[in-house]
Amino acid sequence: MCGIVGYIGERDVVDVLLDGMRRMEYRGYDSAGMALLDGDRFEVVREIGRVAELEKVVLGRGLTGRLGIGHTRWATHGGVTVENAHPQSDGSGRFVLVHNGIIENYLDLKEELEAQGDQFLSQTDTEVVVHYLARLYSGDMLQALVELQKRLRGSYALVILRRDDPDGFFCVRRGSPLVLGSGEGENFCVSDVAALLPYTRKVLYLEEGDIAQVSRGGLRIWDEEGTVKVPPVHEVDWDVSMVDKGGYSHFMLKEINEQGAVVRSSLKGRIEGGRVDLSDELQWTAETVASWRSLHIVACGTSYYASLVAERALSRWTDLDVRVDIASEYRHRTVRTDAKTLAVFVSQSGETADTIAAQRVARGLGAHCLAITNVRGSTLAREVHDTLLLKAGPEIGVAATKTFMGQMSVLYLLALYLGRLRGGITAAEESRLVEELNQLPYKVEATVAREESLSELARIYAERRDFLFLGRGYSFPVALEGALKLKEISYVHAEGYAAGEMKHGPIALLDEKVPVITVIPRDSLYEKTLSNILEAKARKSPIIALGTDGDDLLKSYADHIITVPWTDEAFTPFLTVIPLQLFAYHVAKRRGCDIDKPRNLAKSVTVE
Template sequence: MCGIVGFVGKKQASSILVEGLSKLEYRGYDSAGVAIIDNDHINVVKCKGRLKNLENKLSEHPLKGILGIGHTRWATHGKPSDLNAHPHNSQDGTISVVHNGIIENYVQLREWLTSKGYKFVSETDTEVIPQLIEYFYKGDIVEAVMRAISKIKGSYAVGVICSKEPGKLVAVRKDSPLIVGLGKDEYYIASDIPAVLNHTRDIYLLNDNEFVVITKDGVKLLSEDKKEIKKDVYHVTWSANAAEKGGFDHFMMKEIHEQPKAIKDTMTSRIMPGKPITLDDIKITKEQIKNIDKIYIVACGTAYHAGIVGKYVIEKLVRMPVEVDIASEFRYRNPIIDERTLMIIISQSGETADTLAALREAKAHGARVIAVTNVAGSTVSREADDVLYTWAGPEIAVASTKAYTTQLITMYMIALFFAQNRNTLSQEEIEAIKNDMLTLPEKAKQMLEQKEVLQKFASRIYMHKEMFFLGRGIDYAVAMEGSLKVKEVSYIHSEAYAGGELKHGTIALIEDGTVVIALATQTSLYQKMISNIREVTTRGARVLGFTVEGNIDMEKAVDSVLYVPKVNDILLPVLTVIPLQLLAYYIAVQKGCDVDKPRNLAKSVTVE
């Protein structure tokens, strides 16, 4: 959530800060602002709403200066407003702060600072930070920031400037992402790499409790005990163009169309005919795999749905018990974890706060952790025992598409890797699944060619206020993701149900004209799903059915049907979800919704 950008250099900071913030819009926000030092004075411009509002305000009141900080805010404490927008200043106006995260003890700090005579003007937790820094400031801004941070509990990435030391930018992170960009005679801080990619490809990835001090002369990294840190430079290899729309109307549509390549890239060098599955630098041994007696898959949102597919696949192919948990619930239920437990963490950004907390809980109890993430150098990737990257490339739209399908691919690869090491499948069975997997990129392209059916169905039902998704077995997992996509981008109330649960209450909601999306791709459950479809059509539901090529009798049971190419049943979620993503997209476009930046949502949820 939120986005931080900071700049120190020789150029005017204003345009660079706004450009950087524009590259972070995908993170979700409801206000934006910048603070720039000019002639030993901090000038702040901030406002509620889209970044365009800030740009308009800056065109009316331009700011000069070569050092500054910027922020896009997603409200946690205090409603979206000009006053609650970041940056926030200290009472005397000499210190300005941007902050991502949540200060858990801000109420106590605010009360204590109030008793010292400090007055607060916003409803935010963030405002305690500049006030606290001002309280501790005795001529050294770095010392003051360190002392203030030592009093703060919670998660944070913080950028600080001080008019009394106008050539210096100080930053620190804990549990919220922050990177440092290293340009030629200019330096940056940012919440994510795209914000600086037009200016530099060389960055430092900050770890928790690391401070950075930036001046025109360079960058100094410090530990919380003030010792200087030496860190390797991370060089970004992907193109800045990867974060542009490339001729599509929306990032979401571009990223849906990038799935065949992303699927192929995620399998490249890992899945090869006639060769064992190789999972990069995963160091878990055959003996360790055999000693595992329980697997947890822990994630949030779309990644959680990928985990549910993973449960089906691992239990089927490896014959090991798997639990799938919502990360925000996991550590609060006192889960049973020991050294024979394996946790698979799934997070597109690698910075999801709840997922990261679950990872740390598992490691504290001796479990081994495998991280599945799209972002190299992310916190999750650094803290897990092993990491498997989904080579999806940058995903800008808030609603995840290609990240999900590549997460599914990693679930299949982990399942086959474990089956290979535990001898639960013959080599012939493993090879057959691998060969089918290698056909998925081409078959995903075929799914993208079926837009006409989806557009027509979307045009007929986009004004409906609710929808239902039905499926059985692994289709139910995909139905959950399809339903989430509709909710996210079109704001239609949508629910997914297991087909067999219809008669246990849900069917009471079916009436004439109710929209139902029915998935019937699994061979062993096909006839049961046809029966479920008839149960809703006889009550007047309008049904779009999904099934595998050859099941032409589906046409007699539904209003419209979309066929999926034949492939091993367990791999069908990769193909089935693509038209569901397209359907959600077309409904949202018909309704005039902001497809790439749905209301109230953020791409990277870095607070609990």
């Protein structure tokens, strides 16, 4: 989950590395470091903490150059120390490298090297890799990297400087993302496209096992056996303004405010004549769609909760047997998947390790695989049969907000499309739902505009240590997502629960110190959820009800009421999740938490 950046060109490499590391700091911020090649001498600087701490040291030393690599770390092997920060070097000082991923057999390799006399200064698997590379190298860098990959087990993105090579650096990619950027007289290697936006829109995505040489004059790429490859160059359609705060105090708040535009963008070009049409993106025949009997949706974290919302819509509008699974569980157990299964994999980055591994399992068993992701050239998007993009633009805040909205939008479009193709929904019903779908961006924006009331609510409850979030039906996954947001950025214990299950355990926790946030729009389960509010109120818990505009009945049930505009029951999650995002944001702000970079978390989980 670490962030990697490499550069060679005419710009000051220190400026490029620091800028790239800042833009990718959401991938890890335990420590940071960089290495510059100055003639035949390495300048290596490493610091504990954020990129800003590294910047102070680098600028204080007046370092400059035209070739270098940088790294911002999310700790795996070894604690957060300067010794464990990257770059790591071999004992002779011929190589330095940065690494994202986990080497599973590093202890075996370390024992082998120690038996040959190598000594190690860190607890990292990364230092083992650079030592092993030094042992393998005998003058041919490509051959050494081909051999290195045969010895390593696990996931890795490596960027390597060699002391006697002032003309560029090498990259290796397996399991962890690496993107090359092509410029005029300059070239780049990064973990995430967002770091390239100020410099170039031309990118090349490395495949599994690829080896690349990045020099001032160009890019050369080989496969894992050392055979030359010529991958396509892609033009990124993101804009550099998308990775700036745009006047907001935090990226999270900016991204919450962008959610109306995200829904609008997700729908654009996919609705025609009162119905959903995905035929330009999904080349599915009527026979293929009719052959499917089951639909598996697989995801992690917030993407999993978006999938749980969509499960209810898919079950309502199609006759498919729908199941939603956590990727880390799906990939490790026996699943009934075959050619009659449509398997949908949901990942914001398209680089989530467990989701990619689950996709490989399903595809290996014959399933037709569809990715729903925000990144066109991601590993997941390249490996599946079909892809639907969120069109949400880059999301920088670690806590997902606008991509949750985008994922729901695309999953709902898929549900309506499949419903029509399989005859599970009438033309009139689809037209009615599509009309309401078209109104959602405006209702989302109207809901976001009610931020002030959430700030006041956060003032009242910011110091509470425990919260219970309840919901039924479409609102149950929203309760889960609301609790997750509060945990992620406020470090407050919060549990999301199906309201009907409250009496099966959680009710024992309730008292006047535990607020209960109940998601209760005017839907088919409204009266049942009201009874759960009464049960919580009887235990003296403060009640925060999240309902629908004009619902005066809630006033006699709740201590605090938040409302959202009316929409069809199926679309309520698009609106009810927003107050929960804003509540979490303002609680975190009042508690003095680092909202965009919460402790122990990273944006993209690219290791198991």
